[in-house]
Amino acid sequence: MSLSELRVFGRSGTPISPLTLGTMNFGEGPGGASGGAPTGADESIRIIQAALDAGITAVDTADVYSQGESEQVVGRALRGRRDDVFLATKFHGQMSANPAHSGNSRRWIMQAVEGSLRRLQTDRIDLYQAHRPDYNTDVLETITALNDLIRQGKILYYGTSVFTPAQLVEAQWLATTNHLIPPVGNQVPYSMLVRANERDVLPISQQYGLGVLAYGPLAGGWLSGDFVLDAGKPPARVHSLPGRYDISGPASERKLLASDSLARLADKLEISLVDLAVGFALNHPSISSVIVGPRTEEHLNAYVRAADTLLGETVLDAIDELVPPGTNFVERDAGAIVPSLEYAELRRR
DSSP states (O other): OOTTSOEEEGGGTEEEOSEEEEOTTBOSSOOGGGTSOOBOHHHHHHHHHHHHHHTOOEEEOOTTGGGGHHHHHHHHHTTTTGGGOEEEEEEOSOOSSSTTSOSSOHHHHHHHHHHHHHHHTOSOEEEEEESSOOTTSOHHHHHHHHHHHHHTTSEEEEEEESOOHHHHHHHHHHHHHTTOOOOOEEEEEOSSSBOGGGTTHHHHHHHTTOEEEEEOTTGGGTTTTOSOOBTTBOOTTTTTSHHHHOOOSHHHHHHHHHHHHHHHHHHHHTSOHHHHHHHHHHHSTTEEEEEEOOSSHHHHHHHHHHTTOOOOHHHHHHHHHHSOTTOBSSGGGGSSOOHHHHOGGGGOO
16 A cells, blocks of 8 residues: 555545545644644645645544634645545534533534634535534534535535444435434544454444544554553653543553553564554554544654555454454543443433
């Protein structure tokens, strides 16, 4: 696999590169999901343009990334090259101190899309995605609003991100029974350490012809090479974000051991752990493109090289032995915790 071997994005028929440039790290504003973007605007623009020069044809962002700063950076970087890019962004996250400036309601979608179009300096968004499920909004309201945006020419396709299997099927059923255009895209976490979506989400995506953008091939840094046991020393990141990198619990301890074992497998194969991780994610037949989120041009170059990694059956079997198919070590790795698991009052009388 190389970046020149384009893949079709689901039933849309649109060809995109096997790597998609993720932009959560780009911008200079307060952080949204990223907790603050580490890469300034000028360097971000250089990375985006270098990615396009290397053959990446898809860019994924979100309004909430650095509270709009990421979209602004992407818009500046794509001047003169917009028609060569499959441009995806997302709505849902809270965009101001006002809680009404969030969610998946028609009222907010119609405001959010105008803000994204303005920041991206474009007249249409190729793929507009619901960043998370909204349990306060009827799904039919959301997909009806998105259908209206398609008819207005403001978006070409729409999709979802980290929806449950039931929500994916519901959206398809509601669209077809109400004579609407159904979602064509699905964004999910997927890596050697985050494999639960192999159980149902990825097969459902195949069933409905959804193009799948897989994010987190390095599992939030666990497959970067930092999480390797060295004479009992804890990984370097453990103290930086304790909520995500806490290894005190038994599940996280198992995850650490798996990460270390995968790193040793990569050493045995004489490739980098990044090569192994990206090659694995690209290999799944449901995956249209793998989202990579570099913070530097050096990171980008490593991802581009990794796109050439081909893994044989023996290597894939070895990975399955270390991390069995369908495995997630901790619930937060799913991308979102469903309310019935997060709130005790929803499962007790």
